[in-house]
Amino acid sequence: DQQVKQNSPSLSVQEGRISILNCDYTNSMFDYFLWYKKYPAEGPTFLISISSIKDKNEDGRFTVFLNKSAKHLSLHIVPSQPGDSAVYFCAASFGNEKLTFGTGTRLTIIP
């Protein structure tokens, strides 16, 4: 039962444009959502998070949007840079439970 889904395995975006990565979840109990970035042969690194009491959180070039009614969150990267090429995982948790991860989206930024 995949409670957190990333339906796009890959995404290619021109450098300087906006990258939008999407994530859907099924468990309405989730109250905390995170995005991680992963380079090959490295562990995931935390990017940005959002609590379910908010619908938007910004950190520099990264913005996460949460639509609770649609059980959907997205990560916007503006402007996209070559160093943003990586696999992005969304994750969710509730209460004091562990993080549940999506399967990841491979983002490629085209120079």
Place this chain on the structure above:
Amino acid sequence: DSGVTQTPKHLITATGQRVTLRCSPRSGDLSVYWYQQSLDQGLQFLIQYYNGEERAKGNILERFSAQQFPDLHSELNLSSLELGDSALYFCASSVGQEGEAFFGQGTRLTVV
């Protein structure tokens, strides 16, 4: 550098064998999580410890076990290894029982 240390980085072993993966969490973090990433797949949660106690269990096989020691480091024991156990095993730690977790660089296990 996340502050989470995993050893070894690479491990090659034969089917039927037993291995131990080690994780040192960030200083002050009480929660340790273990995740498995098989080829081109997402991160599958295995088990979580909080301050020495098992807190949550995921799809962890009975052949696998883990523990967290008084100094908060953790070990993941994998026994009767099968070819399908070949994967990247990540450890993560966090201050409490929720919120962002910080990941180690992983142990790549190859079972031949």
